Amino acid sequence: MYDYHTHSDFSEDCSVPLETMIDQAVSLGLKGYAVTDHYDPDYCNPDYIFTLDFPAYHQALLETQHRYRSSINIAKGIELGVQLGGPMQKCREAVAGFPYDFVIGSIHCAEGYDIYLSDYYEGRAPEDVYRGFYAYMLECFKGFKDYDVVGHFNVIDRYAPAMPGSDAYMDIARQIMQVIVDDGKGIEINTSRDRQLLPRPTPTRELLQMYVDLGGETVTIGSDAHDTEIIGYGFREAKEMMLSAGLRYLAVFSERKVSYVKIS
Ligand SMILES: [Zn+2]
Numbered sequence: 001m002y003d004y005h006t007h008s009d010f011s012e013d014c015s016v017p018l019e020t021m022i023d024q025a026v027s028l029g030l031k032g033y034a035v036t037d038h039y040d041p042d043y044c045n046p047d048y049i050f051t052l053d054f055p056a057y058h059q060a061l062l063e064t065q066h067r068y069r070s071s072i073n074i075a076k077g078i079e080l081g082v083q084l085g086g087p088m089q090k091c092r093e094a095v096a097g098f099p100y101d102f103v104i105g106s107i108h109c110a111e112g113y114d115i116y117l118s119d120y121y122e123g124r125a126p127e128d129v130y131r132g133f134y135a136y137m138l139e140c141f142k143g144f145k146d147y148d149v150v151g152h153f154n155v156i157d158r159y160a161p162a163m164p165g166s167d168a169y170m171d172i173a174r175q176i177m178q179v180i181v182d183d184g185k186g187i188e189i190n191t192s193r194d195r196q197l198l199p200r201p202t203p204t205r206e207l208l209q210m211y212v213d214l215g216g217e218t219v220t221i222g223s224d225a226h227d228t229e230i231i232g233y234g235f236r237e238a239k240e241m242m243l244s245a246g247l248r249y250l251a252v253f254s255e256r257k258v259s260y261v262k263i264s
């Protein structure tokens with residue numbers, strides 16, 4: 001098993017030390033583990049500052065990768081919060097500034113709003129919010145290429161108080177998937193939704209199938225763990241989802257290069 005989306009106390013919203021997280025991954029017998037702490041420059045909600053102490057983070061990644069090398073394969077990663085404009089350039093600079101193994105590009109802010117907060121949804125029809133969200137995401141990934149997989153593609157499903165039928169936005173979602181496939185990039189199955197009993201998996205089976213049907217073959221599985229008990233959560237279901245979408249291999253990364261591991 002490879003958990004390719006995890007956080008530690010280098011992230012603004014996580015208080016568990018990196019070593020504690022990795023010790024748990026080792027005790028679960030994981031083969032690989034990507035540390036992907038948050039960097040969301042110019043976060044749209046001033047209550048949070050998702051900056052990252054880069055010198056300390058980079059040192060910890062290097063030391064950890066070395067120290068655990070005989071027990072688990074650590075990928076030095078980062079989860080970028082992608083936004084249009086200035087933040088996008090800061091993300092590019094962050095990626096250029098360190099030899100990461102793996103980079104997740106995620107949307108946490110859209111149209112200037114924190115999608116976790118109700119302000120984004122108030123007074124708008126669900127169709128309008130969803131079309132606005134995916135149109136914003138499309139512009140982001142037309143412009144931003146310095147990532148390996150898109151994080152939690154349909155993250156809006158987690159927070160929207162009401163969801164429209166998928167017909168309302170699937171045309172835009174398909175354009176995003178096409179950009180991802182054309183750029184040779186991947187998506188992830190983010191299993192954290194399971195613990196929150198969310199109404200739709202991330203991605204939905206429909207979205208995963210769309211990616212595969214467009215020719216995509218690079219899919220990672222990540223728990224998005226902010227705590228030890230979430231590491232490796234829901235992976236059996238995620239693998240089943242991949243197999244039923246026609247995927248036989250899981251993507252893993254080293255030095256930003258993908259390789260594929262047969263799904264057992
Ligand atoms: Zn995220």
Ligand SMILES: [Zn+2]
Nearest residue numbers: 005007079224
């Ligand atoms: Zn995350």
